[in-house]
Amino acid sequence: MKKTWAILCICMLLLCACGKTSGGSSETETDAKAAESKGTLILATTTSTKDSGLLDEILPVFESATGYRVDVVSVGSGEAMKMGENGEADVLLVHSPASEKAFVEAGHADEDGRKDVMYNDFILIGPKDDPAGIYAEAPNDAVKAFQMLSETESAFISRSDDSGTHKKELSIWEKCGIEPAGDWYVEAGAGMGAVLEMANETLAYTLSDRATWLNLALDEDLMIVCEKDESGVLYNQYGVICVNPEKNDAINYEGAKAFQNWIVSEDTQTLIGEYGVEKYGAPLFTPNAQ
Numbered sequence: 001m002k003k004t005w006a007i008l009c010i011c012m013l014l015l016c017a018c019g020k021t022s023g024g025s026s027e028t029e030t031d032a033k034a035a036e037s038k039g040t041l042i043l044a045t046t047t048s049t050k051d052s053g054l055l056d057e058i059l060p061v062f063e064s065a066t067g068y069r070v071d072v073v074s075v076g077s078g079e080a081m082k083m084g085e086n087g088e089a090d091v092l093l094v095h096s097p098a099s100e101k102a103f104v105e106a107g108h109a110d111e112d113g114r115k116d117v118m119y120n121d122f123i124l125i126g127p128k129d130d131p132a133g134i135y136a137e138a139p140n141d142a143v144k145a146f147q148m149l150s151e152t153e154s155a156f157i158s159r160s161d162d163s164g165t166h167k168k169e170l171s172i173w174e175k176c177g178i179e180p181a182g183d184w185y186v187e188a189g190a191g192m193g194a195v196l197e198m199a200n201e202t203l204a205y206t207l208s209d210r211a212t213w214l215n216l217a218l219d220e221d222l223m224i225v226c227e228k229d230e231s232g233v234l235y236n237q238y239g240v241i242c243v244n245p246e247k248n249d250a251i252n253y254e255g256a257k258a259f260q261n262w263i264v265s266e267d268t269q270t271l272i273g274e275y276g277v278e279k280y281g282a283p284l285f286t287p288n289a290q
Contacts, residue, residue: 047191052211076163087247264289
């Protein structure tokens with residue numbers, strides 16, 4: 001009798017355990033379906049956040065945590081903001097502060113406007129034989145470096161794509177009082193990664209963000225000839241902006257706001273600050289959300 005009673009107890013315990021397992025599985029499936037139902041978020045961003053490898057590192061964390069799927073459109077900052085203006089993107093991650101301010105003031109953003117995310121710096125890249133002599137004469141003076149490029153008519157590849165990098169380049173030429181033109185000045189109309197590859201193939205100079213340069217590792221034939229200008233002219237700030245949901249009914253505003261809040265959160269700022277440390281000994285971006 002005692003043996004029969006023990007067997008019955010064991011059977012009851014096994015049934016309870018199965019029930020809990022089944023319930024847990026059902027709950028997990030429900031959570032997964034709920035996550036899938038949040039849909040797709042369109043992120044329009046500068047090519048440097050993609051070419052640097054940063055998005056490949058952090059976006060899976062966002063998607064896993066929130067259930068939103070992110071479609072990345074990698075273009076110049078100007079084109080990304082044009083997409084936002086036309087209601088073709090939900091959220092922007094760009095690096096052209098003056099244009100971003102104008103975008104917000106024109107009513108294209110939501111009421112929270114623009115938020116700082118991170119920064120790094122721009123660097124002038126050139127061939128290792130440095131025919132313009134910049135590394136010797138102007139290693140930390142961007143204006144003088146650009147003047148030397150013009151004086152020597154050394155081959156320079158401009159992104160010429162209305163990106164944040166292109167606008168930074170144009171602002172330096174303006175400080176020099178120079179309008180670059182001629183066979184030596186090549187207007188590529190391409191993203192950062194593509195332009196660096198072109199510079200590598202033709203042994204030309206170009207302006208790059210540091211993160212993309214490090215990630216592509218094209219330092220066999222090219223090198224940094226000018227960096228860390230104390231005037232701050234090479235500073236490179238990134239910001240995140242939610243597109244005004246009144247643009248159209250297709251704007252995924254809840255997803256955009258989730259992304260904006262996530263990328264400026266403490267945990268994500270830590271992720272950004274850690275990216276590149278193991279490989280390069282220093283972060284490729286410095287988080288500075290407030």
